[in-house]
Amino acid sequence: MDWWIVLIIVGGLLMAFFFSGMPVAFGFLSLNVIGILVWMGGIEQLRLLVPSAFASVGVFTLVVVPLFILMGEVLFQTGLVKLIIDALSKWVGRVRGSLSLIAIGAGTIFAMMSGSAVSGVAVFGSTLAPEMRTRGYRNEMIYAPLMAAGSLATMIPPSVLAVVVATLSQQSLGKLLIAGVIPGLLLAFLYAAYILGRCYIQPHLAPSFAPPKVTWGERLKGLLVIAPLAIIIFLVLGIIFLGIATPTESAALGATGSLILAAAYRRLTWQTLKKSFLGTVSVTAMVFSILISANAFSQLLAYTQVLSEMSALATSLPVPPIVIVIIMQLIMFIMGMFIDSFSMGMIAVPLFFPVIRVLGLDPLWFGLLMMVNMEAGTVSPPFGIVLFTLKGVVPDATMGDIYRAGIPVFLCIAVLLILVLLVPPLATWLPSFM
Numbered sequence: 001m002d003w004w005i006v007l008i009i010v011g012g013l014l015m016a017f018f019f020s021g022m023p024v025a026f027g028f029l030s031l032n033v034i035g036i037l038v039w040m041g042g043i044e045q046l047r048l049l050v051p052s053a054f055a056s057v058g059v060f061t062l063v064v065v066p067l068f069i070l071m072g073e074v075l076f077q078t079g080l081v082k083l084i085i086d087a088l089s090k091w092v093g094r095v096r097g098s099l100s101l102i103a104i105g106a107g108t109i110f111a112m113m114s115g116s117a118v119s120g121v122a123v124f125g126s127t128l129a130p131e132m133r134t135r136g137y138r139n140e141m142i143y144a145p146l147m148a149a150g151s152l153a154t155m156i157p158p159s160v161l162a163v164v165v166a167t168l169s170q171q172s173l174g175k176l177l178i179a180g181v182i183p184g185l186l187l188a189f190l191y192a193a194y195i196l197g198r199c200y201i202q203p204h205l206a207p208s209f210a211p212p213k214v215t216w217g218e219r220l221k222g223l224l225v226i227a228p229l230a231i232i233i234f235l236v237l238g239i240i241f242l243g244i245a246t247p248t249e250s251a252a253l254g255a256t257g258s259l260i261l262a263a264a265y266r267r268l269t270w271q272t273l274k275k276s277f278l279g280t281v282s283v284t285a286m287v288f289s290i291l292i293s294a295n296a297f298s299q300l301l302a303y304t305q306v307l308s309e310m311s312a313l314a315t316s317l318p319v320p321p322i323v324i325v326i327i328m329q330l331i332m333f334i335m336g337m338f339i340d341s342f343s344m345g346m347i348a349v350p351l352f353f354p355v356i357r358v359l360g361l362d363p364l365w366f367g368l369l370m371m372v373n374m375e376a377g378t379v380s381p382p383f384g385i386v387l388f389t390l391k392g393v394v395p396d397a398t399m400g401d402i403y404r405a406g407i408p409v410f411l412c413i414a415v416l417l418i419l420v421l422l423v424p425p426l427a428t429w430l431p432s433f434m
Helices: 003-019 024-039 043-057 060-078 081-092 098-111 117-134 140-155 160-169 173-179 181-201 216-226 229-241 247-264 270-303 306-316 321-336 341-358 363-379 385-393 399-422
Strands: none
Touching: 003 024, 003 306, 024 043, 024 270, 043 270, 060 117, 060 160, 060 247, 060 270, 081 098, 081 117, 081 216, 098 117, 098 140, 098 181, 117 140, 117 385, 140 181, 140 363, 140 385, 140 399, 160 173, 160 270, 160 341, 160 363, 173 181, 173 229, 173 247, 173 363, 181 363, 181 399, 229 247, 270 306, 270 341, 306 341, 321 341, 321 363, 321 399, 341 363, 363 385, 363 399, 385 399
């Protein structure tokens, strides 16, 4: 059977499983079983799934997954994010659209301590949305900043998606994590610029508000209150960049630091600790199930010659390599409208990275491009996970309003994607100093 026929059959089955409502990991597992039965020798070869599963998750670097998730769960369950919001409000409280800017600023800081976009949207939506409504903010200036604030956790390290991409593509996790710093901060700047520009053009979207005057002493006191949180950021990013510790060791330090700080702020209770660990176990099980299925999927593609034939086709096309990269990004853009980010990674990494390596392109740069595209998938209608998370925490919002508010967020991410595509040093410059 020709390789392109196999690819069409595999893609069609995946879409059928996804749209049937089957969980992502089970969908890929079902596909792998079908592939083994049809193309890899029949029922006796199903035993290959067992060593493949152990090989997928029996990797020391994957210890970072539960540790990164635990950091975010502790910050979310203990409510430490509210301290960040209170401190930032003392600095930008008098600026038009201040609450929207606070969401972006707090989202950036939260993203440096958590790898979960869902947690970010949940905490900012439940904390800021009611106050925004009270001050007369229109829906466009409520929903867009909240989605943007949460989505930053997909890009800025510690990002769980970076772990998935680095593991599946077999490249340095530390470098891919650090590669997300500059693009992530640039995206936060794009969000802030959009908010300021939109409020200037349409001031009615965010009515002016005159909060009580805040002295410089109160502002500095607010920063001192949240200053200890910078320790977590350093434990995760600083020591990786300086080469003091591996990503696994830094993740352990970050998780321990988050627990100690939560206790120091007197926010750590048995109930919050229980919720944090249960949330960590649930998300980790999902991520590991996906990795197991993705590894078997890669082996299926390799066995059926799909990967080798795609690589040969890409190198034989009479077009520059950048054109092939653009086509890949467009494919991922379309995928992001229908499937979640983890599914995108599972499909795209095994298919695209062999081609990228044959073309001689930088896998670090391409991995960062994929992460930007995955972030776009979290806010792209109709099935972006961030859209439905916001609907969950702001139940009176209509999906139509949320979809419309997600468009400028999506466009900001698209601008970042173009910038990283055209200027690769945005992704590769900082890791080069590691």
